[in-house]
Amino acid sequence: MASKAKAPFDQPQSVGQAVTLSHFIMDNLLKAQKAGEPPQADLAFVINALSVACKVVGNAVQHAGIKPAVGSGDLLGVAHAESQTQTRTHTRLEILANDVLTNALKLSRKAGILVSAMENEPLIMSGEDLRDAKYGVVYDPLDGGSNISCNVSVGTIFGIYKLADPAKPTLADVLSPGRNMICAGYVLYGSAMVMMLTFGTGVYSFTMDPEFGEFVLTKAQLRIPDPPGRVYSINSGNSEMWDQPTKDFVRWTKMQSPQYSARYIGSMVSDVHRTILYGGIFMYPSDAHRHPNGKLRMLYQGFPMAFLCEQAGGKASTGTGNILDLQPEQLHQTCPTFLGCTNDVNQLEYFFANANAQHA
Secondary structure, three states: OOOOOOOOOOOOOOOOOOOEHHHHHHHHHHHHHHOOOOOOOOHHHHHHHHHHHHHHHHHHHHHOOOOOEOOOEOOOOEOOHHHOEOOEOOEHHHHHHHHHHHHHHHHHOOEEEEEEOOOOOOEEOOHHHHOOOOEEEEEEEEEOHHHHHHOOOEEEEEEEEEOOOOOOOOHHHOOOOHHHOOEEEEEEEOOOEEEEEEOOOOEEEEEEEOOOOEEEEEEOOOOOOOOOOOEEEOOHHHHHHEOHHHHHHHHHHHOOOOOOEEOOOOOHHHHHHHHHHHOOEEEEOOEOOOOOOOOOEHHHHHHHHHHHHHHOOOEEEOOOOEHHHOOOOOOOOEOOEEEEOHHHHHHHHHHHHHHHHHHO
């Protein structure tokens, strides 16, 4: 049976003042409940926990180069070897971001299972921490953290699933296709702190007002521009190792009139944020040697960003299918990632289909 389509969130009416994130969420969740949709009021607690945690992380990012953490030295410094996960050593700032996000979500008492990019295993709640839990949260605490020392914009990525049985959260609750997420978003720590958020009813942008310390609604029902900008974003330093369809697509962009521009920052949040606002395509393909299945993590990078792009009128693909339809089998599983405006992603998929047909 086809599920009932959700109505887009409205912008709450507010006279003489900005619409804050908490006002927006509570107003619209209550409206949805009154309209007969399943109650989701507890989701506001999870979003609030993420919001507060990201404010703390954003402040730490701004001060990382000038204000060492008490008793732990420079936040940009590399942590001790025991903090290594997934074959990579993290900076103290990344570890701080992970601790802040994890603690805030635990204290919300609404998250039954947490999956962090920084941890090898999930955190499954029990006892008092599980009493009111209804959701599973997956997150990358500080995407692009390896670039923080040169002041590149970084961010936090998150996705939220609903628990099948709140009394017994399991790994299966979050090892689920991205299409089953009920909410996804990211926070960009740049010249302004911006939260992009979707509940499957469009994309909403909130900007931190430093005067009041609150996220305020700045764009509702945000869409990738039409016509979109002609921009491709990829690490061209790996070009010799790309698969052939990706090489063919990039070559195709150079033959268009007007030509595409190349823009690559190396922080997924920053690159995808630009892609959503301007159009074009973001790409992180597989390569023949180092990342045969792609580098980006499916669960807490690919899925949330794909969800946002699709809700903004774009498309997300592995080259051969929709990222959101993938079934993850491991927490830190990777996949090739292509997302952006629909025309560009369709063109890329054409090159993959053509290559597959030639090898059939």
